[in-house]
Amino acid sequence: MAFSLNNILPPRFRKDITVIPVLRLSGAIGSASPLRTGLSLAGLEKALAKAFSVARAPAVAIIVNSPGGAAVQSHLIHQRIRALATEKKKHVIVAVEDVAASGGYMIAVAGDEIIVDPSSIVGSIGVVSAGFGFEQLIRKIGVERRVHTAGNSKAMLDPFRPEKAEDVARLKAMQEDVHAMFIALVKGRRPQLAADPDLFSGAFWSGARAVELGLADRVGDLRSVLKERYGERLRVVDVPTERNTLRKRLGMSAAAEGVAAGLVREAAATVEERALWARYGL
Numbered sequence: 001m002a003f004s005l006n007n008i009l010p011p012r013f014r015k016d017i018t019v020i021p022v023l024r025l026s027g028a029i030g031s032a033s034p035l036r037t038g039l040s041l042a043g044l045e046k047a048l049a050k051a052f053s054v055a056r057a058p059a060v061a062i063i064v065n066s067p068g069g070a071a072v073q074s075h076l077i078h079q080r081i082r083a084l085a086t087e088k089k090k091h092v093i094v095a096v097e098d099v100a101a102s103g104g105y106m107i108a109v110a111g112d113e114i115i116v117d118p119s120s121i122v123g124s125i126g127v128v129s130a131g132f133g134f135e136q137l138i139r140k141i142g143v144e145r146r147v148h149t150a151g152n153s154k155a156m157l158d159p160f161r162p163e164k165a166e167d168v169a170r171l172k173a174m175q176e177d178v179h180a181m182f183i184a185l186v187k188g189r190r191p192q193l194a195a196d197p198d199l200f201s202g203a204f205w206s207g208a209r210a211v212e213l214g215l216a217d218r219v220g221d222l223r224s225v226l227k228e229r230y231g232e233r234l235r236v237v238d239v240p241t242e243r244n245t246l247r248k249r250l251g252m253s254a255a256a257e258g259v260a261a262g263l264v265r266e267a268a269a270t271v272e273e274r275a276l277w278a279r280y281g282l
Helices: 041-052 071-088 103-108 135-140 165-189 207-213 222-230 242-250 260-278
Strands: 018-026 059-066 091-101 113-116 121-123 204-206 234-239
Touching: 018 041, 018 222, 041 059, 041 071, 041 234, 059 071, 059 103, 059 222, 071 091, 071 103, 071 165, 091 103, 091 222, 103 121, 103 165, 113 207, 121 207, 204 207, 222 234
Parallel strands: 018 059, 018 234, 059 091, 091 113, 091 121
Antiparallel strands: 121 204
């Protein structure tokens, strides 16, 4: 039996084994803290750089499971993935789990190909702003709202004051700008889109229907697709994110926040994130 150095080398050093780094992006998009998940470029920068720095890897796989969130962070993450893919000459494979909607889909289209489960939720290419109006409530309980500004629009859309038509018009104009950017980005990354009038309406679809519409490339699971493409001699390497490492180190302890006010902020943010997931029945 001929001796082979491959028999004693660790898998990461063996040239006969294909290494694929896998990065998991899960949660709402926006700022994160020790007690709340959140995807942001600052929190993902090191993990992205590490995933794309594996010299032997022909591709980087990214698992996306996000209902969306902050438009700016979604776009920044998308841009960083594309910049690294170009710089390092890596093929990017995105696998969608439960949902890649709104900002989650903006990140997903950074992939050169998108894999979905038949039941994944995909799309929601639109922009939303939601809130509550409390002016009637504070009037009933005898509270007077006092706001003093330098600038006529500084207190625009204050939830404790009556809504103004000009403020709503300004907000809608901003939303149209962001929506136009989102549409252009998707069209640029997905040239084979179907001619469906609802495609950019904010509607969302099952994974199987998303493939028919051109929003995704195929139905399948990541490991099977990787083996199909790169063979059975495959090593998948998970790349942890800074956010996940921090949460493990702190043990998800409420004491980590340190003050009661922090817990109140976290509770409000958790409700907001829960509402994002609930929109898609999750």
